[in-house]
Amino acid sequence: MSSILRRCTKLTHSGILSMLPGSNGRSCALQYFASEKRYSTSSKIKVDLDSNTGVAIMQFQSPPVNSLSLDFLTEFAINIEKLELDRSCRGVIITSALPKVFSAGLDILEMYQKSPEHYVEFWKAVQEAWFKLYGSSKVTIAAINGNSPAGGCLLAMCCDYRIMAENPRYSIGLNETQLGIVAPFWFKDTMQNVVGHRETEKGLQLGKLYTAPEALKVGLVDELVPEEKVVSSAAEAMSKWLAIPDHARQLSKSMMRKPTIDRLLAAREADITNFVSFTSKDSIQKSLGMYMEMLKKRRS
Numbered sequence: 001m002s003s004i005l006r007r008c009t010k011l012t013h014s015g016i017l018s019m020l021p022g023s024n025g026r027s028c029a030l031q032y033f034a035s036e037k038r039y040s041t042s043s044k045i046k047v048d049l050d051s052n053t054g055v056a057i058m059q060f061q062s063p064p065v066n067s068l069s070l071d072f073l074t075e076f077a078i079n080i081e082k083l084e085l086d087r088s089c090r091g092v093i094i095t096s097a098l099p100k101v102f103s104a105g106l107d108i109l110e111m112y113q114k115s116p117e118h119y120v121e122f123w124k125a126v127q128e129a130w131f132k133l134y135g136s137s138k139v140t141i142a143a144i145n146g147n148s149p150a151g152g153c154l155l156a157m158c159c160d161y162r163i164m165a166e167n168p169r170y171s172i173g174l175n176e177t178q179l180g181i182v183a184p185f186w187f188k189d190t191m192q193n194v195v196g197h198r199e200t201e202k203g204l205q206l207g208k209l210y211t212a213p214e215a216l217k218v219g220l221v222d223e224l225v226p227e228e229k230v231v232s233s234a235a236e237a238m239s240k241w242l243a244i245p246d247h248a249r250q251l252s253k254s255m256m257r258k259p260t261i262d263r264l265l266a267a268r269e270a271d272i273t274n275f276v277s278f279t280s281k282d283s284i285q286k287s288l289g290m291y292m293e294m295l296k297k298r299r300s
């Protein structure tokens with residue numbers, strides 16, 4: 001089932017791309033059964049759509065740390081696509097149902113001691129999730145209620161607005177260099193579009209994880225609020241964004257994001273090839289293995 005849906009999402013590019021002149025907004029007839037509120041039954045992600053407000057809340061619920069595995073990313077892309085196709089949905093709040101972590105980023109085990117074919121499939125799923133979220137025409141708000149390194153930070157940065165718990169022990173950033181790996185150009189582009197060139201250059205080279213106050217200072221997040229208010233504050237912010245007529249806001253969003261999306265569309269295959277050859281290198285496998293060991297030791 002999951003592989004059928006995975007193939008299905010590969011075919012679709014709705015969202016802001018489909019609104020652009022000359023773009024091909026094919027849509028995939030995904031069947032789903034929406035009750036009045038519960039929207040999704042997937043195991044790793046729970047989605048509730050409030051039919052009164054048009055706001056969906058997407059909660060990550062994949063213990064222990066919401067790492068972005070192939071299955072998680074596939075479910076994520078499917079859910080974003082379903083919401084994109086649903087005219088009654090105007091905005092999406094993304095948050096975590098787990099304590100202390102928004103998302104630990106890409107699942108390192110998907111990049112460790114696997115076959116090149118697996119790396120291809122995994123990286124396609126990473127790209128697809130980014131296309132769907134970064135290209136969404138809905139208002140997207142990240143309610144960051146815990147740590148959000150690397151791929152977790154990427155998902156947050158794809159949103160239109162970020163609210164983070166003001167807990168100084170939580171951090172967010174693209175820390176790839178600390179693992180001995182390199183964030184691809186479109187992670188970099190996404191960060192640069194949020195915080196600018198200079199901060200991105202520093203953040204990427206140092207693999208910096210910004211504490212919540214530091215993230216606010218550099219504009220990586222837009223607001224800090226008490227932890228228990230992250231989701232309610234996101235809902236408040238959402239109502240301000242939804243006060244703007246959809247068509248005008250959506251066209252403005254697509255105008256801002258299209259060049260970044262086009263850059264990856266044009267280099268999609270090359271980006272996959274690059275990821276596979278980089279990840280397959282002995283030196284990179286060694287770095288990832290050491291990093292996983294470090295995570296385990298830190299725990300014990």
Ligand SMILES: CCC/C=C/C(=O)SCCNC(=O)CCNC(=O)[C@H](O)C(C)(C)COP(=O)([O-])OP(=O)([O-])OC[C@H]1O[C@@H](n2cnc3c(N)ncnc32)[C@H](O)[C@@H]1OP(=O)([O-])[O-]
Binds near residue numbers: 107152
């Ligand atoms: C080119 C590629 C670009 C790459 C982009 C990326 O996103 S790269 C990703 C960069 N991401 C990072 O660098 C983040 C690394 N993670 C962390 O820094 C912390 O886990 C935390 C701060 C997110 C949560 O702290 P906490 O104290 O609440 O939790 P804990 O630390 O005790 O972990 C619990 C269990 O989860 C395991 N596990 C954790 N993360 C991952 C993962 N990504 N994957 C798989 N597994 C992961 C961990 O080993 C442990 O397993 P065990 O021992 O039970 O078998």
